C-alpha cells in the first residue's frame with residue numbers, strides 16, 4: 132500500500148478523536164515560543180542589556196519575559212503530554228475493537244491458515260506500534276519541520292550569506308534519507324513478521340504445555356525460541372543500524388556546518404561586520420535547524436515501524452470474510468429444521484509459503500529475507516508491501532454430497548478417519564460455504580437466510596467442549612444471555628449437570644478457570660449440553676465423545692444427549708453404536724463421498740463398507756451397546 136494512502140486510512144482511526152489531536156497540535160504551537168524566542172532574547176540580553184547600548188531593555192524586563200515563557204512551556208507540555216496519552220490510548224482501544232469485530236466475521240478458512248498467536252500479535256503488538264504515529268515525538272516532527280523554516284527565516288534575517296552556507300546540509304540529508312529509508316522499512320517489516328512467528332509458536336505451545344512437558348520438549352522448544360529470537364534481534368538490529376547510520380551522517384554534516392559557520396561568523400565578528408549577540412543567536416537558530424533534522428533521523432525507525440504496523444493492521448482489516456451474509460437476507464423465525472444437501476463439493480485451501488529454492492528449504496520459524504531493490508533513489512520510492520510468496524494447496528474433502536434430513540430426524544455420520552464427517556457438518560452453520568452444490572434449509576438455499584438468524588437455530592456440541600472463563604451461569608447462558616435463572620436450572624437438570632453444580636459451594640456462581648480446566652471431561656460435556664439445551668435449537672450438531680468419559684459418566688451424558696436430541700434435526704458424528712443403530716438415516720462416508728446410506732438394518736443387508744465397519748470398528752466402540760438384533 133502506498134504511504135500516502137496508508138496514512139490517509141490511518142487518519143480515519145484518528146478522526147473520532149480529532150479534537151484531542153487538534154488540541155495537541157495547538158498546544159504544540161505554543162511550545163514553539165520557547166526555542167524561537169530564546170535566541171532572540173539572548174541576543175537582547177548580550178547586545179542590549181549586558182552591552183549597555185542604551186536601547187531601553189533592562190535585565191529585569193528580559194528575565195520576566197524569560198520566566199513567563201518557561202512557566203508557560205512547563206504547563207503547556209504537561210497538558211499536551213496528557214492529551215497525547217489520551218489520544219493514543221483511545222485510538223488503540225478503537226483500532227483493537229475494530230480488529231476484533233472484523234476477525235470475528237472472518238470465516239474458518241482464514242483461521243485454518245493462521246496461527247492464533249500471529250493474529251494476537253497484530254491485535255496487540257501492531258496496534259501498540261501504530262499508536263506511536265500520534266505520539267508526541269512524531270507529532271513534534273511536524274513542528275520540527277516548521278521550526279526548520281522559521282529558524283531559516285530568522286537566520287536569513289540575521290545574515291543571509293551565513294545562512295546560505297548553513298543550508299548545504301539539506302540536500303545531503305535528503306538523499307541519504309531517501310536511500311536508507313526504504314531499507315529501514317524492509318527491515319522493519321521483517322521485524323514485525325518475525326514477531327508474528329514468535330507469538331504464533333508461543334501461543335500454540337503454551338496452550339499445549341502438557342504435551343510439551345510430557346514429551347520432554349522443553350529444551351527443543353527453548354532452542355526453537357532462541358533461533359526465532361535470534362532472527363528477530365538480527366532484523367531489529369539491521370533496522371536500528373540503518374537508522375543509526377542515517378542519524379550519524381546527518382550529525383556529521385551538521386557538525387561540519389556548525390564549524391564552518393563558527394569560522395566564517397567568527398571572522399565577520401572580528402572584522403566588525405556582525406555583533407557577538409547576532410552570532411550567538413545565529414548559532415542558536417542553526418541548532419534549531421540541524422536539531423530537528425537529526426531528531427527526525429533518530430525517530431525515523433519508530434515511524435517506519437509504526438507504518439509497518441499500520442500496514443499489517445490494514446492487511447488484516449482488508450481480509451474479506453469468505454462466508455458473507457446475503458444482501459437482503461430472509462428472516463428465519465419459524466425454522467422447521469429440514470436440511471437437504473444437493474451435490475455439495477468442497478476443497479480445503481491451504482496457503483503455504485513457497486519453499487525456498489536452496490538446500491535449507493522453508494523454515495516455518497524464520498521469516499524469509501526480502502531485500503530492497505538495489506537502486507539509487509533521487510525521489511523517495513513508493514514502497515509497496517512485498518507480498519509474501521505463497522502457494523495455495525487444494526485438498527478435495529467432499530465430493531457430490533446429496534441427502535435429505537427431515538425435521539426431527541437423527542442423521543448419523545460414520546466412516547473411516549479423514550472421510551469428511553467433520554467437514555460435512557461445518558456447512559450447516561455456514562462455517563464454510565460449498566464450492567459447488569447447494570444446501571437447503573426448509574426448501575430455501577441456506578445462504579439466503581440471515582447468518583445470525585441461522586446460527587440461532589443451531590447448537591453445536593463437540594468432543595472437546597470449550598468453556599470460557601467465567602461462572603457456570605455465564606457459560607450456560609452464553610447463547611441466550613436473556614435467559615432467567617429458572618431456565619438455566621431447567622437446562623442444567625435436563626443435561627444431568629444440576630446435581631454436580633449445586634454440590635459446589637457457590638453453585639451456579641462457581642468461577643471456571645481458563646477453558647473450564649477445573650472440570651472433568653464429563654462435567655464439561657454436560658455443561659455444553661446445558662448450554663445447547665438452553666438455546667433450544669431446531670438443529671443440533673453433535674460430535675459424540677469417544678473414550679473421554681468413563682462408563683458411568685457416559686451413561687449420564689448419554690441420557691443428557693438423548694434429552695437434547697428430542698424434536699431436533701440432529702447430525703451426529705457417531706461413536707456409539709446405540710446412536711448409530713437408532714438413527715433415522717446413516718450416512719457412510721469414505722474419501723469425501725457418501726458411499727452408502729440408509730437405516731442400520733438396510734445397511735447391514737448391503738454387505739458393504741458399513742457392514743465391514745460394523746464388524747471391525749463399531750462393535751468395538753461400546754460392546755455393551757450391541758444391538759439385540761442379530762446381524763446375520
Ligand SMILES: Nc1ncnc2c1ncn2[C@@H]1O[C@H](COP(=O)(O)OP(=O)(O)OP(=O)(O)O)[C@@H](O)[C@H]1O
Nearest residue numbers: 243479481526528547548549550551552553554555
Ligand atoms: N482445516 C483443514 N484444512 C485442510 N484440510 C483439512 C482441514 N480439515 C480437514 N482436512 C482434510 O479433509 C479431509 C476430511 O477431514 P474431516 O476432518 O472432515 O474427516 P473426519 O471424517 O471428520 O475424520 P475424523 O473421524 O478423524 O475426525 C481429511 O483428509 C483432512 O486431512
